[in-house]
Amino acid sequence: xxxxxxxxxxxxxxxxxxxxxxxxxxxxxxxxxxxxxxxxxxxxxxxxxxxxxxxxxxxxxxxxxxxxxxxxxxxxxxxxxxxxxxxx
Amino acid sequence: xxxxxxxxxxxxxxxxxxxxxxxxxxxxxxxxxxxxxxxxxxxxxxxxxxxxxxxxxxxxxxxxxxxxxxxxxxxxxxxxxxxxxxxxxxxxxxxxxxxxxxxxxxxxxxxxxxxxxxxxxxxxxxxxxxxxxxxxxxxxxxxxxxxxxxxxxxxxxxxxxxxxxxxxxxxxxxxxxxxxxxxxxxxxxxxxxxxxxxxxxxxxxxxxxxxxxxxxxxxxxxxxx
Numbered sequence: 086x087x088x089x090x091x092x093x094x095x096x097x098x099x100x101x102x103x104x105x106x107x108x109x110x111x112x113x114x115x116x117x118x119x120x121x122x123x124x125x126x127x128x129x130x131x132x133x134x135x136x137x138x139x140x141x142x143x144x145x146x147x148x149x150x151x152x153x154x155x156x157x158x159x160x161x162x163x164x165x166x167x168x169x170x171x172x173x
Numbered sequence: 174x175x176x177x178x179x180x181x182x183x184x185x186x187x188x189x190x191x192x193x194x195x196x197x198x199x200x201x202x203x204x205x206x207x208x209x210x211x212x213x214x215x216x217x218x219x220x221x222x223x224x225x226x227x228x229x230x231x232x233x234x235x236x237x238x239x240x241x242x243x244x245x246x247x248x249x250x251x252x253x254x255x256x257x258x259x260x261x262x263x264x265x266x267x268x269x270x271x272x273x274x275x276x277x278x279x280x281x282x283x284x285x286x287x288x289x290x291x292x293x294x295x296x297x298x299x300x301x302x303x304x305x306x307x308x309x310x311x312x313x314x315x316x317x318x319x320x321x322x323x324x325x326x327x328x329x330x331x332x333x334x335x336x337x338x339x340x341x342x343x344x345x346x347x348x349x350x351x352x353x354x355x356x357x358x359x360x361x362x363x364x365x366x367x368x369x370x371x372x373x374x375x376x377x378x379x380x381x382x383x384x385x386x387x388x389x390x391x392x393x394x395x396x397x398x
Contacts (some may be wrong), residue, residue, distance in 0.1 A: 145379035152341035
């Protein structure tokens with residue numbers, strides 16, 4: 086197996102694992118965040134503006150780790166910088 | 174192997190001397206022209222009894238002022254220029270991704286990094302203007318002086334995070350649409366495009382609110398927010 090094939094196989098497998106494992110944490114975290122927000126909304130419906138805003142900001146922060154994983158796996162699959170090294 | 178449209182850095186179109194103009198810059202000019210054009214047309218005859226266009230713009234400005242006031246404390250007018258520009262630029266730019274023939278300028282890591290650097294420089298600017306240099310530098314030692322390296326690191330990492338968050342959302346949306354188009358068919362990505370409109374607007378809101386949160390953290394002193 087020459088090095089180009091090895092790099093391609095490693096990239097594909099890594100991209101899959103990155104997305105699979107990298108989104109478990111953020112998904113669980115977002116679930117807990119929304120659960121907490123719903124709890125707070127049930128207790129104090131008057132503060133719904135603040136709660137909703139804080140919820141969205143918190144979700145964005147949690148989401149960004151999932152986005153990092155997505156970016157890494159997309160770059161590995163579609164814009165792989167290592168292929169130009171090994172395809173010469 | 175790597176389609177230029179899918180790469181994180183769009184191709185250079187032409188060069189003005191030492192400055193290389195990429196496709197992103199051209200679409201940024203298109204967006205600038207659109208925003209300035211719409212503003213010029215609708216503010217041509219401002220009056221106390223607004224018609225349709227002026228009403229729409231006033232709704233946008235009021236919403237911006239409300240959001241700024243809710244997050245960053247009293248006197249929202251001081252932050253309206255910066256946060257309003259960021260919100261409008263990112264929102265319109267993200268929506269450009271679903272228009273055929275256009276590309277979202279925020280899909281380029283350079284654009285989002287530039288926006289994020291603007292925020293990075295704006296936070297000390299507003300902090301020093303509000304609290305003075307010593308007051309602003311002292312806030313790095315809050316809540317305890319051992320937090321100084323963590324506060325400094327947080328400044329850098331949240332700037333990077335803002336840039337990558339916006340870039341990642343936009344690029345992955347376009348990439349998914351491109352891949353679906355290649356694999357499935359012509360009208361298959363349409364629901365994904367609708368979703369990308371939504372996430373684009375949400376990301377614009379997130380970027381603006383995070384800017385407000387960071388600036389609001391170094392303001393304060395009177396009233397808090």
